[in-house]
Amino acid sequence: MTRSVYVTGIGRGDGRQVVELGVTELLTRQVDRLGVYRPLVHDAPDRILELLRTRYRLTQKEDSVLGLGYEEAAALQADRGQEALTARLVEGYLRVAEEYDTVLILGSDFADTNLPAELGVNARLANECGASVLVVIGGRDQSADSVVAEVRNAHHAYTNLGCDVIAMVANRVDPAEVGPAAEQLRRTLDVPVYVLPEEPALTAPTVRQIVETLDAEVLLGDEAGLSRDAMDFVFGGAMLPTFLPALTPGCVVVTPGDRADLIVGALAAHSAGSPPIAGVLLTLDERPGPQILALADRLAPGTPVLAVPTGSFPTAAELFGLDGKLGAGTPRKAETALGLFETHVDTAELTERLSVARSPRVTPMMFEHALLERARADKRRIVLPEGTEERILRAAEVLLRRGVCDLTLLGDQDAIRKKAGDLGIALDDPGLELIDPHTSPLRDRFATLYAQLRAHRGVSRELAYDVVADVSYFGTLMVQEGLADGMVSGAVHSTAATIRPAFEIIKTRPDAAIVSSVFFMCLADRVLVYGDCAVIPDPDAAQLADIAVQAAGTAARFGVEPRVAMLSYSTGTSGTGADVDKVRAATDLVRELRPELMVEGPIQYDAAVSPVVAAAKLPGSTVAGQATVLIFPDLNTGNNTYKAVQRSAGAVAVGPVLQGLRKPVNDLSRGALVQDIVNTVAITAIQAQGDEL
Incomplete structure (x- = not known):
């Protein structure tokens, strides 16, 4: 019998896409062929469906995923009644259920739908499909007491309509209200309730979204720059000394196009990493001259500089109306969403309540999921010596956002921050540390240790002091001394450069003859x-x-x-x-x-x-x-x-x-992709867990 899960809500603005993505992640860990059904759809492309199809390599034909458009559904209900509408939508579900053992049903979005009693439509459809229900409630700008009341009312509404509610999610809750709301809900409902805080990175628009919404002209910038999140907007009108302290990490600077001083000053600050900005938006249809643009390009390569014909006030009105969009074109937001979901949802408990039979087959995606899940279950610290390499930084962002492990990046800290700023990557995660081997207080300690280990080879304390400044040796010594649980390198270093220090310092396990x-x-x-x-x-x-x-x-x-x-x-x-x-x-x-x-x-x-x-x-x-x-x-x-x-x-x-090896060190191919690095780091973390078994 097909197992179905229905994700629904009670109103718009609940950020349900985070939960839909998280539930898909859990289901694809268990089953190798997952069907998806959206009974009611808008005419515009469905961003979350595009994301699910892309991220999880769903091969289901699009015409079987989608049910009826809202206008057609409203007309059918008005003409023939809710029974006819329900029967038509169930037919679409049954076509999917014939092909797949598990079906994820995505409920209506309560946005301009023209359907009366929309909650009842969702409840009836869930019952007719035999689906368990997961209800999402939006808690933005509400107190803990208000969130609790909303959750309880939604639970009563769906259960009174006969639904099998397996869990509730309160989403977009003020971080200060998460704890009190969760505590009250644990005492008042007999189903699990998960409370997710508001996450600014999810609601922040990307620079590309700003370009598309404002029909802005892109004067400078590359694809990576356009994918940055606009975490804030800083409007420039003051003189430079007053303006610079107002900059915030990830902000978009909005200024008239004739303020060359503010343009250059903002990009210079970004180049120095204090702070990294998302881009510059020029108003009043003014553009700096070619010399200023050339200087801007040299100061912060890839950082977007945009231009619009409107003034600052109408531009601000449009900017403040923008909300971030989770979709196939925003993979970094997807990682953030999954990290949020996995941090605040008891995924083991929810997986059990979803009650889907694990497939006997192990697909590549299921294997990758299992790696991340096992690494996350007992977090370790992994050192990455190639801290300024783009792929390493992008992999680090994924690992930290998903909560897979803690990380140490090695290299010049200013260079790492500048590179991360150019890529629009924030380095403010509490699980991340940056260490420069040349200036670290650990260098003296490591030099003494390495000289002792290699004394039989004639290595002096002076020579050791130079050797341990090499990132591969420094990272290996961190592992040896228990300051990191494992090391992954090789994206830009040779295999020999990665594993030679391990042979010299960590050496082989007692039960292994060779590495x-x-x-x-x-x-x-x-x-x-x-x-x-x-x-x-x-x-x-x-x-x-x-x-x-x-x-x-x-x-x-x-x-x-x-x-x-x-x-x-x-x-x-x-x-x-x-x-x-x-x-x-x-x-x-x-x-x-x-x-x-x-x-x-x-x-x-x-x-x-x-x-x-x-x-x-x-x-x-x-x-x-x-x-x-x-x-x-x-x-x-x-x-x-x-x-x-x-x-x-x-x-x-x-x-x-x-x-x-006695402790885990792993080598990367120099052609490794970001996902390859993520997988290898997860494997290394799991190896480190096993070292203590």
Whole structure:
């Protein structure tokens, strides 16, 4: 039977999109094919549906997602009554339910809908679809007592209409009222009630939204600049010394276009990071000359400078009427929304109340969700040595907004702040610290420690003082000394530069002979573990066995049941030669070291993963045809295979994940995407959790 969840409200302005996004996140962690249904729609493109389709790679056809337009629905209800309207909308739901095991139903938005008794329409539809109901109430500008009354009234309204209300959410509540409201609601209702505070970053318009609303001309700025949030508006009319202290982080400066002093002053302040601004909006149809624009571009590359023909007063009237829009074009707002949801909602409790059966398949998205969820459950601090790299900063923003872990960024603090300001990234999260190894008080301590560790190599205290200023060495020493739980680097540094300090300082675990690596290969319907594809060029039999044992442990730690295939160009006893003999000897060693481990080898790749081939080549094997951990005989084979599968099969490759170190340090590909970095940091945090098991 199809499981359905209906997200609805009682009025407009409740910021329900945050909850719809959060519930979708929870559902896609459990099921691999989620259907979405919007019974009542406006003519304009549906931003939240576009976001869900893009972010969660929903393949559902658009015509099955959408029900009736509000005008058509109102006309149908007026002509034939609510029964006819309900029947028509349920038909649309049933078409989705035929194709999907779980359906998320997005209720009406109470905005210019022309539907009488709209709450009743939602309740009736939820009942007819057999859906559990999650009700969202807007609490903006209300006291705690008022929020509590609204929630209780909404709960009574839906339950009295026969709805199965599984939870309530009070959203956009004044932060000062969140605690008192939550405490009262815990005592008065028998269903969970989650209270989410107002989040300025969600209601702030982006600079691009300002451009579109005001039909502004973009004089300067790039895509990253246009995606910045406008957290405030500062209107410039005073002289520069009076104007500069009025600037606030993330503000848009609004000034007449002939005030070159304010334009240059604001951009110079941004360049210095004090404070970073979102952009400059010029009024009165005035534009600075080419020399001023050229100077502005050099001072703050990428920072938007816009121009409008109107004066400051009518421009202000339009600006203050803008609200931020959550949609496919605002991925950073989506991360903020999910972070807000996951911080203030007991996701484990809500997941249980949603009561959807977990799919036996593990999709790439489900694997990535699980990583973030596990890392968040026991937060650790990860050090990122490449603090001025754009991808690192963008990944850091995602990790902090989602509450995945705490972070330390290494590098010149002014340079980090300037780069973050250019990208429109705020560095005010309490879980973030910036450290410059050259000026940090830790440098002396680390120099003494490193000199002691490397004294047998003739490293003096003076030389050590220079070495530990290198960000990779400094970050590794932070991990060694317990000032960070793990390190991730390699976006701009070589693999050698990343892992050499770990070999020298952290060293291998007592139960590991070598340091090796694995990739998590997320295919369409399963996750495989490949090793070693990044570290050991030509392992001997003993090293190959060690790689297999470590890889099995890594797989198990991340929820993949280890069934180990020792790969070769020959299966079973069909081939001979030095390469096959090495794999056969390694397989025997694995069985000696870990008798309980399911392992097969030598075995060819097709026999390892295809049940049909396995039945012909190794009938009766507990591994053949269902291997989950694939161990390659050498780096040449492993590296090329993982890249071939990644590119040809569209697999998501997460790694390399280093194994065998006493404390977690992981290397990135220099072509790593932001999501790759996020995943690797989450894996590192989970490894750090395991170090204390």
